[in-house]
Amino acid sequence: MQHAIDNGHPQHAAGSHDHGHHDQESMKVLGFWIFLVTDCLLFGTLFATYVVLKGHTAGGPTGKELFEIPGFVAETFILLTSSFTSGLAVLAMNKGKVNQLIGWLIVTAVLGASFVGLEINEFLNMVHEGAKISTSAFLTAFFTLVGTHGLHVSVGLIWMIGLMIQLKMRGITPVTRRKITVISLYWHFLDVVWIFLFTIVYLMGVM
């Protein structure tokens, strides 16, 4: 446990001495990495299901007929930008600038929320055109895979708002520092997953 990810030492309520005790904060980051491995497998399984069932349209609409290029390209740009701004937030944290940190988190959250809004809009349009989750195996797999990603982003938004309040209350401490590190990992992870969605679902779908 010598390699703590942060520069500061954790301070505990009851004092600073820490004999035989492991660095809780860096251990929690490690646990989160392992959680991300399991989340990779979760998405991997959903991708596998989607790829197998992609052609099972049962006479219903196909991806080529449904996907609208401007929509998913806009979603991609917005989400990638939000990943960049969450990186800027971490940089601000490393400089110890709490207001700048919160500012970048707000930008990230706004971008994330507009991504979710666009996605909901896309889903509603599809349902309006008669492409519902119950239409075919292809569409069930599509809504499940893309919807799971959207749900992850939405959960991340609530979580991020909670962290902003904690930052406002407590400033940058070893604990909030670890929490910001973890959510930025999560946010970048969702970005990586989206790149796969963009390629396998949308690009391969319209080609």
Added chain:
Amino acid sequence: MYASIKSFASSFFVTGDPLIYGADVSIALTSIAILFVLFYFKKWGWLWREWLTTVDHKKIGIMYLIASLLMLFRGGVDALLMRTQLALPNVHFLQADHYNEVFTTHGTIMILFMAMPMMFGLFNMVVPLQIGARDVAYPFLNSVSFWLFLFGAMLFNISFVIGGSPDAGWLSYPPLSELSGSSGVGENFYIWGIQISGIGSLATGINFIVTILKMRAPGMKFMKMPMFTWSVFSSSIIIIFAFPILTVTLALLFIDRYLGGHLFTMDGGGFPMMYINLIWMWGHPEVYIVVLPAFGIFSEIVATFSRKRIFGYKSMVFALMSISILSFFTWVHHFFTMGSGADVNVAFAIATMAIGIPTGAKVFNWLFTMFRGRIRLEQPMMWTLAFIPCFVVGGATGVMLAVAPADYQYHNSYFLIAHFHQVLIGGVVFGYLAGIYYWWPKLFGFKLNERLGKYAFWLWNIGFYVCFMPQYALGFMGMTRRVYTYGWDMGWGPLNLVSTIGAFLMGIGFVFQVWQILYSVKYGERDTTGDPWNARTLEWSIPSPPPMYNFAVVPVVDERDPFWEEKERRDFAPAEPVPVSKLESIHMPKNSGVPFVFAACWFVVGFGFVFGWNWMAFTGLAGVGISLLVRSFTYDTDYYVPLEEVIETEKAAGRAV
């Protein structure tokens, strides 16, 4: 009004079967008795403070153990009901649909709500002690895992008096488990019960990987870790790779049932074989998840009771790790008859047989450890010895099943049933029982009675062979699994009767074990030394039961079997007490009620979705979110055990001066 209540109640509660009415009465009486005791002795505060909110891994381990023994009882009763039904031809003790429910719940409960929690109980009771740690990596998450398991298990279990049990087999194959094949709520109970407890299992896997990676005592390099810790590590690796697949598979099935999806249906382009592939990508590794820790237990016990180092330590580690990888490349052997072609079947047949190699190496290592050892035949060692021939036969029949062309003959027959019971009872159940006998004195401070234990041992063992050997023969005679009755003309009667007798012998064995525990609580031999078996690893170097912080002074490890080496260095003289000046206040996590409330909210979510009551499900989800936020905003999560308290505890145990 009255009529509508009546019609609701008749669909909500399971009616029409005298066995169920009997169960209703006994559940009501037990609940009233428990509530009465809690109120009469004013134990609510104690229950909340000491157990429901605890983050102590030892207490969580004990709760896992109690829950798993209760589930062993429930699953065992299911087994006896089935064996009673099949004892003779043309028996009408159970109806066909009731029989479907019984075999479904038997399988699900035994694997997911008996074997898994018993395993997690042993993880919790042993691993931190064995690696010289004061806790697991995430004590709060550990408590979350336990309560998710418990509420998931309860959700699954109430299905048999409320709403109706699942009846599509323990893995819920579609299209049987789709709305078209099973329109009641039983399958929803299956999905949500397993989903909730499965998330807990996943979290336990992460928790123990980090615990073993990061919390080992100074000096305990990887190749100095005890074998049980190694086996927990390999099992946890399989958990984190396998359980996400289960989560997705169950969610997909639920999307089909709840939102009208077509992933696995027969219409709308659905593909049922996709489900069967997915569920076995989790399901096959799952059997290694439960059996590897049993291998670890046997390794500890063989070394201790032969008074020798484990033979071939490195090959044991290599075997564990290679099994944990190979376990992911065998899933198709569960459906060689799917028609995926000879080349695919051959690849999976070879991968399956390959697992026999590391497993065989382990068996030889256990035998060589015993060779020229000074063997003591105490209870843990007896179960270990009983395991070896049982598992070897089970392994051999497994290789027979792995021969793809021959499997067309055995597929879904009683031969298969006999095989997997032989490896799961002979390997997993015997292993965990051995582990419980072995570590019981460490956790509770007394040994389990030897005489009653021997009765139980022989009843289990004789019962096992009497029950399952005839089933191999029945398989060859053409009896298939899941048949609920058969005619005299089949000629299966005598062997089935013998098999039923064996099942009841095992049931009596279990009764003896319950009696043994109750008897030993009162009269069991007290363990004052902390080391009743003259054992080898760190957990035996501290008092029994261990203090809340486990190790007053964190040990430094310089070789394998560190406690044994230390005892040899001091020529088995009693250990010197530690001077008080070396003690210090100890950093520990605070108890929390959030895990209990969090898991209870998931129960509400599950119950709501089972009946399609969205208002309830979403209320539960809100509760889940609020619990998480409450935890996120809690910063006061740990404290220091005062030095005076540490000194007092250690002095009372005679370990400090």
